[in-house]
Amino acid sequence: MRRAFSDSLLKLATADDSVIFLTGDLGFGVFDDFIAAFPKRYINVGVAEAHLVDCAAGLALEGWRPIVYSIASFMTGRAYEQIRVSVGYHKLPVMIVGAGGGYLYGDSGVTHHAKEDLGLMALVAGMTVVAPGDPNEVEHLLPQLSTLGGPSYIRIGRFGEPRFEAPAPINVGQARMLRDGKRIGIVTTGTVVIQALAAVDQLATEGIHPVLCHFHTVHPIQVDALDHLLSRVDSIVVVEEHGLQGGLGAAVAYRCVQSGRLPHIVRLGPGDDLVLGNPKQEELRQELGFDAHGIANTCRRLWDSRSA
Amino acid sequence: MAHQVELLRRNIPTGSIADLQRHARSIRATCVVMAYLGRQGHLTSALSCVDILVALYSGYLRVSPDRLRDPHRDRFLFSKGHAASAYYAVLAGAGFLPREELATYGKGGSRLPSHPCREMLPCLEISSGSLGHGLGMGTGMVYGMDQSGNRGRVVVLMSDGECNEGSVWESAAFAVAQKQDRLVAIVDNNNMQAVGRTDQLMGGASFEHKFNAFGWEARTIDGQDIGQILSALNDVPFKPGRPSAIIAKTTGGAGVSFMADNTVWHYRVPSKEDLTKALAELGEPPMTRVSL
Numbered sequence: 295m296r297r298a299f300s301d302s303l304l305k306l307a308t309a310d311d312s313v314i315f316l317t318g319d320l321g322f323g324v325f326d327d328f329i330a331a332f333p334k335r336y337i338n339v340g341v342a343e344a345h346l347v348d349c350a351a352g353l354a355l356e357g358w359r360p361i362v363y364s365i366a367s368f369m370t371g372r373a374y375e376q377i378r379v380s381v382g383y384h385k386l387p388v389m390i391v392g393a394g395g396g397y398l399y400g401d402s403g404v405t406h407h408a409k410e411d412l413g414l415m416a417l418v419a420g421m422t423v424v425a426p427g428d429p430n431e432v433e434h435l436l437p438q439l440s441t442l443g444g445p446s447y448i449r450i451g452r453f454g455e456p457r458f459e460a461p462a463p464i465n466v467g468q469a470r471m472l473r474d475g476k477r478i479g480i481v482t483t484g485t486v487v488i489q490a491l492a493a494v495d496q497l498a499t500e501g502i503h504p505v506l507c508h509f510h511t512v513h514p515i516q517v518d519a520l521d522h523l524l525s526r527v528d529s530i531v532v533v534e535e536h537g538l539q540g541g542l543g544a545a546v547a548y549r550c551v552q553s554g555r556l557p558h559i560v561r562l563g564p565g566d567d568l569v570l571g572n573p574k575q576e577e578l579r580q581e582l583g584f585d586a587h588g589i590a591n592t593c594r595r596l597w598d599s600r601s602a
Numbered sequence: 603m604a605h606q607v608e609l610l611r612r613n614i615p616t617g618s619i620a621d622l623q624r625h626a627r628s629i630r631a632t633c634v635v636m637a638y639l640g641r642q643g644h645l646t647s648a649l650s651c652v653d654i655l656v657a658l659y660s661g662y663l664r665v666s667p668d669r670l671r672d673p674h675r676d677r678f679l680f681s682k683g684h685a686a687s688a689y690y691a692v693l694a695g696a697g698f699l700p701r702e703e704l705a706t707y708g709k710g711g712s713r714l715p716s717h718p719c720r721e722m723l724p725c726l727e728i729s730s731g732s733l734g735h736g737l738g739m740g741t742g743m744v745y746g747m748d749q750s751g752n753r754g755r756v757v758v759l760m761s762d763g764e765c766n767e768g769s770v771w772e773s774a775a776f777a778v779a780q781k782q783d784r785l786v787a788i789v790d791n792n793n794m795q796a797v798g799r800t801d802q803l804m805g806g807a808s809f810e811h812k813f814n815a816f817g818w819e820a821r822t823i824d825g826q827d828i829g830q831i832l833s834a835l836n837d838v839p840f841k842p843g844r845p846s847a848i849i850a851k852t853t854g855g856a857g858v859s860f861m862a863d864n865t866v867w868h869y870r871v872p873s874k875e876d877l878t879k880a881l882a883e884l885g886e887p888p889m890t891r892v893s894l
Binding site: 334335337339340344345347349350351352353354356357358375376379380 | 720721727728729732734735737738739740741742743744745746747749750752768769772773775776779
């Protein structure tokens with residue numbers, strides 16, 4: 295996904311000479327091709343996230359399309375004020391890139407955990423928030439975000455995540471129906487979609503067929519897609535690598551209440567507690583039950599309880 | 603007995619320093635009237651930067667109400683947003699705003715809220731009110747203008763209390779690293795902030811020393827002396843390849859004896875008596891009408 299991002303960035307800058315990239319001293323070796331091609335459109339501001347965003351806002355006011363990059367926890371947390379005021383209040387088309395959202399850097403400790411990035415960004419006026427599920431979605435969403443009239447946030451993962459193929463088009467703001475089924479609707483955002491796909495494929499061999507609907511765009515959520523899903527299933531399983539507030543689970547729950555459709559909702563993902571002990575992302579997903587195994591188990595339980 | 607204070611009819615003068623000084627007194631009178639009408643405070647902050655603003659808009663800044671988005675214009679970033687009354691009054695004096703509109707300052711629905719909003723007032727380069735953003739945004743503008751071949755200068759007016767913010771110093775370092783010599787930071791050094799004194803809160807090292815230590819070329823001047831302000835501005839860049847900092851030593855509430863250097867006037871809204879007394883002291887008519 296990291297490579298998909300740097301390749302897409304290079305393409306984007308080649309096609310649009312107003313694209314300018316700013317990093318908070320991160321991405322060693324990742325952007326070498328970009329630097330070679332566009333030395334003046336690559337700015338390393340140093341470990342200075344507040345400045346990173348203010349500077350990008352100044353560039354955007356001059357008609358540039360800045361893309362700012364740091365580790366998700368620092369990008370969204372340390373520069374929140376600058377994102378809110380200089381980007382949000384000024385309605386500027388700055389693309390904010392959070393590398394390693396959720397617990398991708400789980401084993402780096404709490405400082406590097408970003409289970410609040412999506413929620414923080416969703417609270418900023420006019421912000422479009424996406425968490426792609428695979429490199430393919432990064433490649434499709436990045437150019438679309440760069441043409442938005444306002445700010446956007448994109449959470450990107452590591453190098454080497456698997457790709458998945460699905461006929462559903464990849465458009466900002468639109469959910470993707472990845473597997474059709476019945477009774478249970480699994481909704482995902484971010485790279486946990488890979489876990490959900492594995493779970494659904496396993497469940498199919500057992501005669502269990504949940505719907506899988508992937509929301510790479512968490513905010514604004516596609517309400518009609520969500521309503522359509524809610525009208526078709528008895529249970530919703532939300533899988534997200536995010537805290538309880540401000541993420542996909544919160545958006546789904548809010549829509550359920552708002553629409554008056556109240557299916558049984560199970561949310562799989564981290565809670566509010568600090569995660570100590572430096573687990574790797576896979577270990578944490580397993581421990582908290584939002585890996586493929588945990589998702590499948592939850593679906594089996596729901597399927598059995600309702601068929602009884 | 604009610605009477606009407608006359609409107610000042612002339613625009614910001616481009617002539618002698620004495621004319622500019624007289625205009626600055628009128629701007630101060632206007633600020634006090636605006637605070638009175640709009641039930642707003644922050645007079646100390648507004649009055650301390652009046653002379654700086656008058657100097658900037660007396661012909662130094664290459665800006666025009668007719669060409670708000672001219673790519674080659676100078677960019678002026680009013681980063682100490684809480685002092686908005688002074689900026690609005692100077693903008694009105696320079697033809698960017700109808701001066702009658704100054705009477706709406708701070709009122710609901712006005713284009714002139716207590717902190718400037720670019721969404722409502724397009725002649726502003728930035729919205730402000732939260733401190734520590736202007737310098738960083740200014741550095742981004744300089745970078746972008748360098749790449750685009752735009753010729754303008756970028757002038758950022760900050761308060762000294764604003765320099766408590768760490769983001770100011772992140773941006774200060776960047777400006778040096780990028781050799782941004784078309785960038786000018788003016789620090790309104792009134793040594794007064796919301797609760798404390800700036801020199802006490804920041805440990806007392808001078809702003810000239812701090813900016814020089816970051817690699818800027820800094821110069822300290824009397825920020826109430828329009829001649830000194832203009833002469834410093836005309837010397838920019840002080841050193842080629844370096845951003846310039848003008849440390850303007852000012853007095854909070856300057857021009858009105860009972861407000862001068864008095865922290866209470868960071869908050870207080872003038873009463874009718876305060877207004878009458880201030881206008882008498884200033885001796886120049888304000889630019890906006892007030893019934894007393």
